[in-house]
Amino acid sequence: MPEISVIIPTYNVERYIDICLNTILFQSFSDFEVLCIDDCSTDNTLHVIEQYAQFDKRVKIIPNTHKGGPDVLRGIGIRNAQSPYCVFVDADDFVSPYMLEKYLNNIKANESDFMCGASLSFNRKTRQNQKHSQLQENVILDFVHGNIFNADNTPGFFPFFLNSEFWGKIFKTEFIKDATFNPDSVIQDIVFCMNCFFKAKKISYLLEPLYVYNYQRDGAISANFNEKWIGIFSSLDEIKQIIEKTGMYNKYKNAYIDFKISRIWFYLLKALPECQKVFFEYAKTAFAKEDFRKYDLNVLYNNKFYLHTLVLLHSNFEEFQVHYNLVGSLNEKQ
Secondary structure, three states: OOOEEEEEEEOOOOOOHHHHHHHHHOOOOOOEEEEEEEOOOOOOHHHHHHHHHHHOOOEEEEEOOOOOOHHHHHHHHHHHOOOOEEEEOOOOOEEOOOHHHHHHHHHHHHOOOEEEEEEEEEEOOOOEEEEOOOOOHHHHHHHOOOOEEOOOOOOOOHHHHHOOOOOOEEEEHHHHOOOOOOOOOOOHHHHHHHHHHHHOOOEEEEEEEEEEEEOOOOOOHHHOOOHHHHHHHHHHHHHHHHHHHOOOHHHHHHHHHHHHHHHHHHHHHHOOHHHHHHHHHHHHHHHHOOOHHHOOHHHHHHOOOHHHHHHHHOOOHHHHHHHHHHHHHHHHHO
């Protein structure tokens, strides 16, 4: 049995998958399997992976017969994992040759449920790297004492700061084996990571950036609006329910509302013109559920979209369109 299952969802990534697989297969640590779960690719992605599988028996191909999206593929990967630990890698990203070895050493040494690591963002257009905000050293050193943390001993903003991505982490397979994903929604990565954060007894961290996230590839899932974005509202409700079940909602409520406002506006500003009215109505309903008097005013007013949210709540779509264009232009300048 291999020690680590590396789970890679693939869909039309023929331009990137070879770089990704090369950096994984030539690791300093060799006892792992690579599960490539393909989502009905229409380019040469499968052909490229098949060539790797012939060369290296650690590469296994799991075709998905009905297109479901990357979160569905990750769920299939978890169910097929043969190892005690799982690592997720996006097919257009690449990793340090020491990543698996250092991730495994960390999670074993700390006996943690999962480990969260620092990463680099790579902008393919500018060819520049920058440290990703998932794990900032100054925040970790200020708020985490020792190598272990969890929901009980970190401040209320922490899970939203640690955030969202599947990648840049290693999990005990047993810890995530019951994970489920909604194929009709976005931000399922955030829902998943929130579940993990509040469920974990021990979370460890690694400040050395060993994962490189391809920030702007052509056709990246995060680059274009689609109908699944409407699912953000049910996902935000799900995150709130996760926190409420812990009995610690008062501790996390201000960070949650700050996140909710920012995330809805992120998608609203990216919506195509023909989608804006529908998204506006959903946003208005979502914000109308909130009694903003229950939250810290300093947190609300520090959110650059809070006042625009109040305008949204008291406007019809035609009135809001003028304001919408103003917010969009201001956001682009920042």
